[in-house]
Amino acid sequence: MNKWTPGHSAALMRSPIVALNFHEIAAEHRDSVRRSLRHVAGMGPRFDPDEPAPADGPRVFVAFYDGMRDAAFFGAEECERLGIKAYFFPLFQHYDPHLANVTDDEWRQIAAVHEIGFHTATHATVAEVTPLTVEREVVEPIARIEAITGVRPRIGAWKGGTRFDADQLGNRTAREHGIRHLVSNWSIERIP
Amino acid sequence: MPSEQSHLKRMILSQSVEGTAIPMVLFSDDTLAQGDASADQPEVVASAAAGLGVDPDALELFSYDAYRLQSALGEGLAP
Numbered sequence: 001m002n003k004w005t006p007g008h009s010a011a012l013m014r015s016p017i018v019a020l021n022f023h024e025i026a027a028e029h030r031d032s033v034r035r036s037l038r039h040v041a042g043m044g045p046r047f048d049p050d051e052p053a054p055a056d057g058p059r060v061f062v063a064f065y066d067g068m069r070d071a072a073f074f075g076a077e078e079c080e081r082l083g084i085k086a087y088f089f090p091l092f093q094h095y096d097p098h099l100a101n102v103t104d105d106e107w108r109q110i111a112a113v114h115e116i117g118f119h120t121a122t123h124a125t126v127a128e129v130t131p132l133t134v135e136r137e138v139v140e141p142i143a144r145i146e147a148i149t150g151v152r153p154r155i156g157a158w159k160g161g162t163r164f165d166a167d168q169l170g171n172r173t174a175r176e177h178g179i180r181h182l183v184s185n186w187s188i189e190r191i192p
Numbered sequence: 193m194p195s196e197q198s199h200l201k202r203m204i205l206s207q208s209v210e211g212t213a214i215p216m217v218l219f220s221d222d223t224l225a226q227g228d229a230s231a232d233q234p235e236v237v238a239s240a241a242a243g244l245g246v247d248p249d250a251l252e253l254f255s256y257d258a259y260r261l262q263s264a265l266g267e268g269l270a271p
Contacts, residue, residue, distance in 0.1 A: 053222035187219035
């Protein structure tokens with residue numbers, strides 16, 4: 001097995017992406033979230049996957065996953081107030097519709113300030129995308145985001161934070177439909 | 193003064209339980225090539241944890257929570 005190498009440390013020391021990833025945000029944790037956002041807001045510029053890394057120093061990536069209604073609105077407003085353009089990764093057939101009833105019109109408002117990425121319809125892992133589910137989990141959510149925002153999403157993330165693997169149907173299909181960058185628990189990388 | 197391990201443990205568990213977030217440190221496409229891109233993630237986490245004397249199994253973390261350990265370790269890199 002491969003070990004952590006000095007190269008890893010050097011890369012992270014030179015120009016890391018400092019990422020804050022949120023899902024549900026309970027009301028009692030909002031102050032903590034505000035503190036975290038303020039903390040990272042001053043660390044460096046927003047991470048844009050199409051921009052080259054600076055010579056040194058971190059870039060900031062703030063993301064809200066699963067389209068939880070309270071978290072989405074709270075996050076969108078707080079980030080805008082702090083000058084952070086955040087990433088939102090909604091689900092469109094959420095496992096808990098009481099938590100995630102954001103309308104397309106509301107997503108459109110959020111997308112006017114922030115960026116919307118692909119995260120499947122029902123919170124599928126890439127391994128759960130099959131020929132039977134690929135339309136629902138990959139093709140339709142990407143098309144829906146494009147219909148909402150007017151642009152095809154360029155960035156996506158799988159449940160579980162897995163990296164790109166071209167052997168997986170979900171990855172190949174996402175790539176074919178315009179996803180060019182993948183967020184994982186390890187990196188945000190350009191899809192080869 | 194809590195030990196580094198207990199501090200780390202609290203950070204990890206607080207994120208898992210309370211639903212808040214700590215900064216994660218990720219590779220970008222630019223920096224990925226400088227490390228070993230094929231490194232196995234859990235092994236990376238395990239080896240990094242071992243360096244601090246932390247046993248992820250003892251924390252009863254799910255595998256993806258273990259990634260947060262690496263992130264917590266990386267938090268110290270931020271200015």
